[in-house]
Amino acid sequence: MKSWKQTAAWGMLVIGAPLLADAQAADAPSSRDALFDLEPVQEQTVAPAPSKTPEMPASKESLFDLPPQNDSTTTPAVVESKEALFGDVSATPLREEKPASPWHGFFQGELARTYATPDHWSKFAGRLELGRRGRLANDMQWKISGRLDYNAVYDIEDFYPRAVRNDQRAEFHLRENYLDFAAAGWDFRVGRQHIVWGEMVGLFFADVVSAKDLREFVLPDFQLMRIPQWAARGEYFQDDFHAELIWVPFPSYDNIGKPGAEFYAYPASPGLPVVLGETKPGNRLSNTNFGVRLSQLSHGWDLSGFVYSSMDSAPTFYLVDNPLPNVYRYQARHERIRQAGGTLAKDLGSFVLKAEAIYTNGRRYNVTDATDADGVAKQNTLDWVVGLDFNPGADTRLNTQLFQRIYFDHDPRIIPDGVENGLSLLVNHKFPGNLEAEALLVHSLNRSDWMFRPKLSWGFERNWRLLLGLDIFGGPATGIFGQFDAKDRAYTEIRRDF
DSSP: OOOTTTSOTTHHHHTTOOTTOOOOOOOOOSSHHHHTTOOOOOOOOOOOOOOSSOOOOSSHHHHTTOOOOSSTTSOOOOOOOHHHHHTSSOOOOSSOOOOOOSEEEEEEEEEEEEOSSSOEEEEEEEEEEEEEEEEOGGGOEEEEEEEEEEETHHHHOOOSOHHHHHHHSEEEEEOOEEEEEEETTEEEEEEEEOOOOOOBTTBOSSOOSOEEBOEEEEOSOHHHHEEOEEEEEEEEEETTEEEEEEEEEEOOOOBOOOTTSTTOOOOOOSSEEEEEEEOOOOSSGGGOEEEEEEEEEETTEEEEEEEEEEEOSSOEEEEEEEEETTEEEEEEEOOEEEEEEEEEEEEOSSEEEEEEEEEEESOEEEOOOTTOSSSEEEOEEEEEEEEEEEEEETTEEEEEEEEEEEEETOOTTSSSOSEEEEEEEEEEEEETTTEEEEEEEEEESSSSOEEEEEEEEEEEETTEEEEEEEEEEESOTTSTTGGGTTOOEEEEEEEEEO
C-alpha cells in the first residue's frame, strides 16, 4: 500500500493545488472597498428644491411636450450636482434599470467515468453555491455563502464501500461567512474566510493557511478544494506596504475521505495498513493557529515573508499496533508544525517571474521499518519553486516551473530521497468561437512519476461553460501519482455562473 505523505517527496507540494488554476500574485488593494470586493459607496444626488416662482416654458417644444430642436436657442439643462457637472458620476437615467440580483454563485454538473480496470462510473454530481454581500451601518460589510453537493453515482453504483458512499453522497458546505470593519487604521475580517498566502500554477507551496478537500486528490478547481478557516484577520496598508495578522481559534483540517475511496492515500507501511480513523485536536487555546505576513512592492518587485504556527491541516498516520502478522493498524492525528517562508513576483516585460519557498519544522512522515514504535519519523523540510509565465503568441500562454524539496537530516527509512526534484508545464491556447485548449503535465525528476491533464472548454453562451477532459496518472506505486495509475478517468462539466 502507498502513503499520502511518503509515496513521493514532493507529494505535499501538490496537495491542495489547483492544477488547472491560473494563479497570479496579488497586488495590494488600493482601498478598503477594493479589499472587500464591494462597489464603492456613491454620494446620493439631491435634486434642487423647486422654485417658488412658476417656470415659464422655454420653447413651444417644452410647452407641448415635443422633442427639443437642436439649435442654440434651447435652454441648457440644469446640472443636478457638481459630480454630474465634472463627470465624477454618471448622470441619473430618466428610467431606472432593473437592479441586478443580490445573490451570486454558480451551478455545476459533473460526469466522470474511470476507464482503468475495473472501469466504472465515478461521478454523476450536481453542485450549487450561493452567496450574498451587503453593508451595515458604520461602513461595516458582510458576506454569507454556502454550497450543496450531491453525487448520484453512490446511489447508482455499488462499487464503493458503505463508508465512502455515506461520506461523499451529499453534503452542505459553509463557505465564506464573515463581517468586515475598520478601526484604528486597520481593516478587520472576522468569520469563516479564505486566507491565501501564495499560489503557483498547478502546485501548492506557500498557501499554508488553507485546508483542502482532498477526496478527489488535486483534481477539482482550487476554489472548490479550499476549506475556509474560522479566523480573525487584521490588515494594515501604508503606500506599498501591507501587514497581515491572523488568528484561527477553530481550525479546519484537510478532508481526506474514507478508506476505499477513489483517491484515498494509505500510509506507507511494512505490511498491510489498516486505518482505524482520524483524531482531530480539541477546541482549546493551545490548539489554535496564528501567524503574520508582511508584503512590500518595491521597484516592481512584489515581495512577502511570513511565519505561521499551526496544528498541521494534513494528518499523520501513527502506528497503533500489529495485531496479526503483516497487518499494521494506524490512526490519523494532527500535530503542531511551524513554518516560515516567502514569495516574490516580477513582471520582466516578455515574461513574469514567480517564486515561493517554505521551511517546515515538526512534520512527521511514515517509515517502512516494522520495528519502529509509532511508525513515523520527524523531518524538517525546505520546499521551493521558481516559475516563468510568458506568451509566445497572441492567444497562447506557456508556464513552466521547477520545484524541489530538501529533507534535512534525511531518514533513510522514509520512501522519498533526501532531495526530490520535479517540474511542471502548462500550455494554454484560445481559439475563435470561445474555445480554449489546455494541457498540464507535472513530473518527478527522481522517478518516472507523472500526471497529465488535457482539457477543452467552450463558452457557448454568456456565463455558460462546457468542459471535456482527461486525468491520467503514471509511474511506480511508490510515487505520489503512480499510486493512482488505476484511477485514470474521462470527465465532462457544465457550469452556469450568475
